[in-house]
Amino acid sequence: MKSRYKWITAVMIAIISMTFGLNCNSNSVNAKKDSNVLKVAMEANYQPYNWTQTNAANGAVPIDGSQHTFANGYDVKIAKIIGKKMHRKVVVLKTEWDGLLPALTSGKADLIIAGMSPTAERAKAINFSQPYRRGTFVVITKPNSKFAHAKKLTDFKGAKLTAQQGTSHYGLIKELPGAKRQTAMRDFAAMRQSLISGTIDGYLAEDTEAISFKLVDPDVTAVAISKMAGFHVSKEESETAIGIAKPNKSLLKQVNQILATIPTATRNKMMTAAIKEQPKADDNKKGQSENWFISMWKQYGSMLVSGIGMTLLLASVGTIAGFFIGLAVGIIRTIPTPTTTGKKLLLKVSNWLLSVYIEVFRGTPMMVQAAVIYYGIAQFWHLNINRTIAALIIVSINTGAYLAEIIRGGIISTPTGQFEAASALGMTHNQRMWHIILPQAIKNCLPSITNEFIVNIKDTSVLSIISVSELFFVGTTVASQTFKFFPTYLTISAIYLILTFTITRIFNLIEKHLQGNKNYNLMANQVQVGTTNDMEVKK
Structure with a gap:
């Protein structure tokens, strides 16, 4: 016996030795609280605002807990300016959208820079900086869809539309009379796949998402709805701001002072650069002749x-x-x-x-x-x-x-x-x-x-x-x-x-x-x- x-x-x-061996180098970034590190929470999966890549190209920053992945995008560029002004190294805390607020309020992250709108509901839990970007809303659909040529909000009657879970975008679908609001999806990757597969007719997002999507799949179109008669959206819902824990008033003041030094023209150039740098399906030229696996x-x-x-x-x-x-x-x-x-x-x-x-x-x-x-x-x-x-x-x-x-x-x-x-x-x-x-x-x-x-x-x-x-x-x-x-x-x-x-x-x-x-x-x-x-x- x-x-x-x-x-x-x-x-x-x-078994334990094997698994520890596979993970012995997984925590390259120190998880302890460090005054020289600026922890920024984001999905790293929301192009062109933020995404994940396997190298430090184009000024990408490391993702906490991994030596193999880095984050980049418009949000990362904003974070780097803030970190440079504060003399702190930027490290990204990658988490799902639903985990962003808990990460901030629990002290796991210093800032949320994730294309988040400063809605009144969120403002009850955290503070928001001055907006660092303003956008307009579109419905992203297929060019051959009967909704691709919509001229007014009622033209979306019968359309199966969705938006990202936990965002104000999902609530805006109600502004389209007769649209069939589908279950909210966890991220933009899921919505893109659903649109490609035909399970939805479209999804509501910001104009930057449409530009980003078209770069990797030209077979999509965006219908601008922000200027259509009857479309009502609050100023906060069209803005993007940085989330900061309520007790940290000094950090909020610092962030606002730094954002005030970034001209609008510079921000637009940063977004243009982010859109060009985002991962594309054909980034690897050699991979086109190779098996996808x-x-x-x-x-x-x-x-x-x-x-x-x-x-x-x-x-x-x-x-x-x-x-x-x-x-x-x-x-x-x-x-x-x-x-x-x-x-x-x-x-x-x-x-x-x-x-x-x-x-x-x-x-x-x-x-x-x-x-x-x-x-x-x-x-x-x-x-x-x-x-x-x-x-x-x-x-x-x-x-x-x-x-x-x-x-x-x-x-x-x-x-x-x-x-x-x-x-x-x-x-x-x-x-x-x-x-x-x-x-x-x-x-x-x-x-x-x-x-x-x-x-x-x-x-x-x-x-x-x-x-x-x-x-x-x-x-x-x-x-x-x-x-x-x-x-x-x-x-x-x-x-x-x-x-x-x-x-x-x-x-x-x-x-x-x-x-x-x-x-x-x-x-x-x-x-x-x-x-x-x-x-x-x-x-």
Whole structure:
């Protein structure tokens, strides 16, 4: 039995070593608070305002937590001017749109420079600088669409339109009478793909998005709606400003003073430059004659490998730590009722607390848990936890809640005769659990533990809400930069399948090893031993 446990331990150590090796260089930028660093939060996926690239070309700045990716765009150019004036190095905190405000209010970021409009609702949570750009609104559609030649707002009647989730753009669709407002989408890459595939008739955005999109796909057109009669938009919704945490009045003053020194002509030149520098589908001339798969791996291979490593790290460490958490909880919840009043009360309270833990973490999505733990701890207790450590904690305690019930089920499903036989031999409860019950329970639970490992590999994708660059988050970035959505997501799907298939086979070997040799007969062995002893006595 000991050799079996050693074999399992060796496999687990190998998995952890592999994943740590893949990620040993992933945190090149110091995550600690540094007065010489200006942390700027943005999606890095909203061309031409901001995007992700694999090198520092055209003055790109590093993305926090990675040595393989950089951010660039109009927002980055504005951030660099502010950083230069403040004598601080600009580092981009890449996160989803929904994670921008929590990143700022929790102190993870100093500024939000992400093409954000200073709406009244957002102004309740954060302060905004003076606007650094003003834009007009358009509906982006296909040239052959019946809505491409719209002259008035009512011409969009029946059009299936959408906009980015969490933005004021989505609410402006109501200004188009008769338009069928579709579900909001998470980013512009998703809306572009939906328009190309024909699932929507168009989407509402700023004029800069139309210019940016047409550079990579000429088969689109933009219908200006800002000057159409009846279109009402507030001044704030047409402006773009920098978000700053409310307590930081001095930083707000500094930013406004710096923005006042940037002439409008300079800002327009910066936007023109950003539009020309944005990633294009045909950036790699050589890649046009190459297979798309080879071309993608040559250009974005380091990002994808880093994403694979992070996914494996989170899934493997989270499952192993979650196993031990679940094991401890499962054992405690199956302790027999003590005879003394004090111990009985203590066990009852412990079981109640553990039940609350299980219900909370099984009854809420991991994405919500990630946002609450990562941003909540920083906001309320002022503890700035490294995002990778936070992600490992989140996956571990979430997995522990599920495995606790799996292991508890394995323990109570063990035949009662096993308990009675162990008790007849004079074993204590701890001895019964450690030597008799747990080896059988864990062996029976192994398929469920394997399934939890596989689920963790896939569910780590939700951790992009706290800026963790796992496989899906990296894949989304690659798709938005190459504009090859279907091939990229197909590749990501294949990688997930390979990972889950490999893990399944590893655990199948472990399960087979734990089963041992089934070809035995206890009575025959006893008879053989007895016969051998008789022969030795006769000699």
